[in-house]
Amino acid sequence: MATTTVTRAVTTRTTRGAGRPATGTPPAAKRWWRTAFGVVFTAVMLFPVYWMVNVSLTRDQDMRKSPPNLIPIDGTLHGYSTVLGQQLPFLGTSLVVGLGTVVLTLALSAPAAYSLAKLGPRGGGAMSFVLLIAQMIPAIIMAMGFYTIYVQLGILDTIWGLVLADSTIAVPFGVLIFTAFMRGIPDELLNAARIDGASTWRTFTSVVMPVSRNSIVTVSLFSFLWAWSDFLFANTLDGGGDAKPITLGIYAYIGNNNQEWNSIMATAVVASIPAAVLLVLAQRYVAAGVTAGAVKD
């Protein structure tokens, strides 16, 4: 997709510059100016991220300095050693909750999407509509409902209770992404499997799922990231026990009116690692996920 745009842009420019033979493409200098502007914009945009890292490396005695150090001179890793000492169990919980949410989301949304995309269930349209509306319910309302139910069932402060709640953020999105992709799978492929005697379930597991690899990655990425980042469900449903995720670890620091901002920001940096990893490893899946819900080709 990106390459076609580039070619298109280049052709456009060539056509425009047709009268001036020497300037088939715009002068290199002009394009580098754009790069310069782009770098400035990006730097402004990412300044808070830089600042988070900078503060995480600042010594306690420099924290209240005015003006603050713009680069971590006399930097310290003290904040990070605090993270390792206090936050490791929270990171572990977040990892388990994130992975659990991914598994649950995939298991629920992929078969449903296959049905909606290819099997033509009656009432499928209504189902898609309900899923669309479900995404619009504010999380605070879901949290209140879950809290009421969990109190009565006595399952507050459990990891799987949090996994269930977190999955509600991702399941409608998952169905949406999978349906959009699976609609594009050629019917011939599915018919061939059927002629070979495969059952619908077999077709699903050995034909549909393997070709849907990209959407599996996208859905997994987002459901993990959302579960990892969740604060509201964690705070309402898991605030009391030992099963606290990393977001509550940071929140506990802030809530105690802790002035060790290097430790707080070090935890924040560590909590951002999954986002950074995902961006480096899977940028195109991320972009695909953002646009899939909104733009229909």
Next chain:
Amino acid sequence: MTTDTTSLRPSAARPRTEDTPASVRGRRAHAQRRAQLTAWAFLAPVALYLVLFYAYPLWKNIELSLKHYTVASFVSGNAPFVGLQNFADVFSSATFAPAIWHTAVFVLVSILVQFALGLALAVFFHNSFPLSGLLRALFLVPWLLPLLVSASTWSWMMNSDSGIVNAFLGSVGIGQINWLTSPDWSLFAVLVANIWIGIPFNLVIMYSGLQGIPGELYEAAALDGANGWQRFWRVTFPLLRPVTAITLLLGFVYTLKVFDIIWIMTKGGPSGSSTTLAIWSYQLGFGSLLPDFSSAATVGNVLIVIALVVGLIYARVQRRLEV
């Protein structure tokens, strides 16, 4: 359940039915019924899931708002039915009007500024230049960070005494501003953080919208002598209208839900100056030692009505685009 009756209809309506032997007709109906059963078997887990984990919590929420729950009756489960009394209380509360106003300002300013900046950046990145792909990817970072991380970073940056924002403003001669602790600035402060988080989403969607516009249109416009400004307003912008509508509506729904950022930065304060409906609902239900779940659920239901109205508009717009 309804599968039996409905799946028979198509074959019965077919004109050639009279020629078909009854057994064939029966077999076809049987096959269709089987197909429907299979389709629903794949769909059933999600259907059940929606009932258990969406419909039931929602129902619980409505029930909370129609009964008078105290902490004791919340645990025991028997609270008196009070009809719309909770709604009357919420509407006549002194917090209600400011909360509506803050919500409206927060949502509308957020989505308009995010959209304007996102679109401008999308246009900027649309003509590729060296490093454009990398820079565009980096722009996604704020959107991917956990909200709690962004919110705590911003609250330290906006700290009155030691924040970098005031340090910068001080260096250009502007005195200290109490971003998070002054009622005049708290809503503005959370708006800045929220806009920062929302720009990447708008950028990515508008960028992909721009990619969908055929390049020939620009060539034609350029041949007709349109300059860059005219090409944007006469070609690009009208063609982006469908994507724009969806982006703004999605932005509305997302921003209405925003809780983490405001809660971490200001807790809705000082003295309620950044309290939106979502924050108010949380304060009532979980923010104090004496929770008032009925009022919290009532505010939540007001929020959901607004979200649903916008959701219906969204669905309508989308349907119109599909036609």
